[in-house]
Amino acid sequence: MKAIYLDCFSGISGNMMIGALLDAGLPSEYLRAELAKLPVTAYKLIDKEVIKRGIKARYFNVEARQWFQPSRNLRDIHKIISESSLTDTVKEKAITIFNRLGAAEAKVHGVPESKIHFHEVGAIDSIVDIVGIAIGLEYLGIERIFTSELHVGSGYVKCSHGRMPIPAPATAELLKGIPFYSEGVKGELVTPTGAAVVACLAEACGPMPKGFIIQQVAYGAGSMDLEIPNAVRLYMGTVSAGVEAASQEAKIIETNIDDMNPEIYGYVIELLLKHPGVHDAYLTSIMMKKGRPGIKLSVLVSANKVADISRVILRETSSLGVRIMDCDTVHLEKEIVTLETPWGQARVKVGRLAGQVLNVAPEYEDCKAIALKHNAPLKEVYQQMIADAKKLLEAASE
Numbered sequence: 200m201k202a203i204y205l206d207c208f209s210g211i212s213g214n215m216m217i218g219a220l221l222d223a224g225l226p227s228e229y230l231r232a233e234l235a236k237l238p239v240t241a242y243k244l245i246d247k248e249v250i251k252r253g254i255k256a257r258y259f260n261v262e263a264r265q266w267f268q269p270s271r272n273l274r275d276i277h278k279i280i281s282e283s284s285l286t287d288t289v290k291e292k293a294i295t296i297f298n299r300l301g302a303a304e305a306k307v308h309g310v311p312e313s314k315i316h317f318h319e320v321g322a323i324d325s326i327v328d329i330v331g332i333a334i335g336l337e338y339l340g341i342e343r344i345f346t347s348e349l350h351v352g353s354g355y356v357k358c359s360h361g362r363m364p365i366p367a368p369a370t371a372e373l374l375k376g377i378p379f380y381s382e383g384v385k386g387e388l389v390t391p392t393g394a395a396v397v398a399c400l401a402e403a404c405g406p407m408p409k410g411f412i413i414q415q416v417a418y419g420a421g422s423m424d425l426e427i428p429n430a431v432r433l434y435m436g437t438v439s440a441g442v443e444a445a446s447q448e449a450k451i452i453e454t455n456i457d458d459m460n461p462e463i464y465g466y467v468i469e470l471l472l473k474h475p476g477v478h479d480a481y482l483t484s485i486m487m488k489k490g491r492p493g494i495k496l497s498v499l500v501s502a503n504k505v506a507d508i509s510r511v512i513l514r515e516t517s518s519l520g521v522r523i524m525d526c527d528t529v530h531l532e533k534e535i536v537t538l539e540t541p542w543g544q545a546r547v548k549v550g551r552l553a554g555q556v557l558n559v560a561p562e563y564e565d566c567k568a569i570a571l572k573h574n575a576p577l578k579e580v581y582q583q584m585i586a587d588a589k590k591l592l593e594a595a596s597e
């Protein structure tokens with residue numbers, strides 16, 4: 200699977216992330232053409248190569264063409280993104296990041312999310328950065344994202360509220376569950392946008408996952424000149440489907456529900472399974488107090504995503520609270536193998552322990568599509584896929 204590992208030794212911001220994606224192969228013209236699908240125009244993109252402490256890096260920035268921009272709240276931004284002709288994946292990713300940013304601002308300022316305004320120049324910068332990141336990840340085909348611990352810098356930052364401690368309050372809110380540090384560098388190395396991107400998209404923040412094979416190294420420049428290069432380093436490469444981030448701890452989040460419209464459950468499970476860091480989400484029938492039939496919702500999640508996923512559960516279900524439990528896990532090493540069969544292509548999951556194949560599982564969706572297309576019994580498609588996969592694996596091991 201195509202993956203990136205972001206080495207945030209000098210922090211991360213929206214601009215730095217786009218710079219790194221451009222340096223990794225996202226064509227500037229493609230980014231501009233996709234951004235032009237948004238109904239916002241009064242901006243100019245800066246995209247150039249710079250040298251940061253001797254390292255060549257790509258610098259990206261957004262300049263508002265006019266100082267006055269309409270004040271936009273989260274709803275306006277949702278509308279701008281969702282009514283554009285960008286792909287659904289880009290829209291969904293961008294809206295998820297904006298929601299996180301909005302929630303953090305709302306929490307810090309003690310106002311409802313609906314009252315959060317992305318002000319003046321900041322709005323256009325945030326829209327371009329966040330949508331641009333989603334465009335870049337889709338263009339480069341990135342399926343998994345990991346980061347290092349984040350270097351946040353130190354001191355104070357000047358913004359519309361006055362001088363605020365670093366990490367800025369919205370950044371600090373977004374860094375819940377994410378390891379970060381400061382080594383005395385003065386300045387804001389991680390911005391709220393950078394933190395929101397990591398919080399929403401990264402599966403884990405720590406050492407590079409075992410088995411990550413690097414194919415390319417790219418640098419996205421920040422705007423500061425420091426004693427260290429002000430840049431984010433992006434390693435692009437591959438990681439096998441089963442690779443877990445090193446030292447990744449898992450938790451189980453659970454809640455019991457006895458008062459929710461049953462139509463909601465399928466939607467919530469689908470939503471949860473789309474979140475990076477969610478390994479499983481499932482329902483169990485239970486009998487609750489006062490003889491009420493109920494449902495226990497359980498979510499197996501990477502430890503650094505507990506706050507994030509608890510929020511999704513509390514927002515989307517009728518639950519008033521969740522419980523969180525430690526969970527040790529043992530995994531087979533997973534690999535996805537694509538088979539060429541007389542019926543067409545189909546993926547099979549191969550599970551290994553110390554190199555020995557212990558399980559071969561055809562992908563349900565692929566088998567279902569074949570069964571429907573060729574009017575064949577699903578169980579026969581499964582049997583055929585398992586037999587073909589075993590033959591392929593035997594041939595590969597000879």
Ligand SMILES: O=C([S-])c1cc(C(=O)S)c[n+]([C@@H]2O[C@H](COP(=O)(O)O)[C@@H](O)[C@H]2O)c1
Pocket residue numbers: 212213304307318321324325356357358359360363367368369370387390391392393
């Ligand atoms: O303008 C507001 S409300 C604002 C709030 C905060 C909080 O932490 S609260 C921080 N900032 C600063 O604005 C810039 C822009 O950050 P981006 O993520 O949009 O690039 C940054 O310096 C923040 O610390 C502004």
Ligand code: NI
Pocket residue numbers: 304307308369
């Ligand atoms: Ni703020």
